[in-house]
Amino acid sequence: MTAGEKKEYWRWQETCWIDESKNWRDAKIITAGIDVGSVSSQAVICVDGELYGYNSMRTGNNSPDSARNAINGVLEKSGMKLEDITYVIGTGYGRVNVPFAHKAITEIACHARGANYMGGNTVRTILDMGGQDCKAIHCDEKGKVTNFLMNDKCAAGTGRGMEVIADLMQIPIAELGPRSFDVDQEPEAVSSTCVVFAKSEALGLLKAGYSKNKVIAAYCQAMAERVVSLIERIGVENDFFITGGIAKNPGVVKRIEKLLGTKAVETKLDSQIAGALGAALFGYTLMQKQGASAKAA
Amino acid sequence: MIANYGYKDGSGEFYISIDTDKCTSCSAGRACLTACPKGMFEIITDDYDDEVAAVKQAFRRSLAFDCSDCKPAAGYTSLPCSTACTPGAIKHSW
Numbered sequence: 454m455t456a457g458e459k460k461e462y463w464r465w466q467e468t469c470w471i472d473e474s475k476n477w478r479d480a481k482i483i484t485a486g487i488d489v490g491s492v493s494s495q496a497v498i499c500v501d502g503e504l505y506g507y508n509s510m511r512t513g514n515n516s517p518d519s520a521r522n523a524i525n526g527v528l529e530k531s532g533m534k535l536e537d538i539t540y541v542i543g544t545g546y547g548r549v550n551v552p553f554a555h556k557a558i559t560e561i562a563c564h565a566r567g568a569n570y571m572g573g574n575t576v577r578t579i580l581d582m583g584g585q586d587c588k589a590i591h592c593d594e595k596g597k598v599t600n601f602l603m604n605d606k607c608a609a610g611t612g613r614g615m616e617v618i619a620d621l622m623q624i625p626i627a628e629l630g631p632r633s634f635d636v637d638q639e640p641e642a643v644s645s646t647c648v649v650f651a652k653s654e655a656l657g658l659l660k661a662g663y664s665k666n667k668v669i670a671a672y673c674q675a676m677a678e679r680v681v682s683l684i685e686r687i688g689v690e691n692d693f694f695i696t697g698g699i700a701k702n703p704g705v706v707k708r709i710e711k712l713l714g715t716k717a718v719e720t721k722l723d724s725q726i727a728g729a730l731g732a733a734l735f736g737y738t739l740m741q742k743q744g745a746s747a748k749a750a
Numbered sequence: 751m752i753a754n755y756g757y758k759d760g761s762g763e764f765y766i767s768i769d770t771d772k773c774t775s776c777s778a779g780r781a782c783l784t785a786c787p788k789g790m791f792e793i794i795t796d797d798y799d800d801e802v803a804a805v806k807q808a809f810r811r812s813l814a815f816d817c818s819d820c821k822p823a824a825g826y827t828s829l830p831c832s833t834a835c836t837p838g839a840i841k842h843s844w
Contacts, residue, residue: 562797591752597798602754602765606811647760683758686765686843 463616471506486732489547492584496523497729502737516547542732567731569596572694572718582699584612589684610679614648633670633704642675677708700724755805764813765843770802772839785834
């Protein structure tokens with residue numbers, strides 16, 4: 454890093470992946486889900502209702518461009534063209550600004566559907582810890598939402614809050630979780646109702662002689678307490694699944710599990726793609742229904 | 751589906767819960783639309799293609815203030831929205 458260059462500690466890793474074992478050219482129905490969130494955008498492509506590939510990247514200042522960039526990443530990697538995709542569904546904050554989408558569905562329904570695919574049909578409670586909001590969702594065995602609650606009034610308990618702390622501590626965001634366990638004693642949580650207050654408290658703790666790791670632990674605990682109070686309003690029914698970027702932060706996840714007294718279902722897939730994956734699966738179901746009605750007619 | 755609209759902040763939890771299963775065959779003639787003095791409710795088509803009541807987006811982050819005129823402190827003994835919704839779909843958390 455040269456002098457004067459500012460390191461962006463909050464910057465998380467963007468990923469693009471395709472399943473090389475599948476040949477999309479053999480597929481009957483190709484669907485895509487585009488989740489344009491407040492902080493990140495994802496594009497997921499499903500072939501015949503199975504995950505084929507995805508791209509997860511930072512949302513820019515223009516929703517249509519974010520949607521195009523997200524899908525272009527997967528298209529380029531797979532050799533597919535946009536015209537090859539049968540149906541596209543937009544979701545997330547920018548769902549109505551996806552220029553090539555045929556339909557928009559809320560991220561609440563899409564996250565439930567995505568979690569049902571990623572965590573299995575025994576998942577009943579979903580916690581989506583997004584960039585600028587947090588959602589607690591109950592669903593049935595088909596991934597249909599039965600109860601939901603969201604908090605998007607402030608950044609407390611969201612990914613953006615974690616990014617603020619990463620920058621404040623000057624520690625890469627991916628290291629925050631593991632470092633939060635490297636403390637001799639678990640500290641009291643900082644303010645859980647406001648990121649600005651939490652940041653002020655964190656600064657105060659640093660000045661009082663707390664180590665960076667201890668301050669991070671205090672913030673992870675605050676975030677966990679914040680979302681647990683949200684999820685307890687609708688109740689926890691096993692299996693429990695966490696989606697969104699914060700699901701990758703063990704410092705928050707382990708503390709949530711401890712407070713709730715239950716373990717979250719683990720997945721090998723990227724927790725950030727749940728919304729886009731759910732959207733792509735909705736598209737597949739819709740296409741199947743249309744095919745069935747066309748045959749019946 | 752139970753849809754909870756609202757928020758939690760430093761002053762408390764403010765949620766309006768709507769049991770949308772009771773909305774699909776509303777026997778109150780969508781009375782919530784006119785019962786709320788501020789017109790906070792609307793009928794939307796949800797993600798499962800059902801026509802259900804919802805709190806308008808513009809009010810979801812200010813319920814504590816917007817609903818205060820209908821609370822006991824303002825002289826009401828019951829909430830106009832909950833009373834008008836005879837199927838019992840609408841509930842306030844505070």
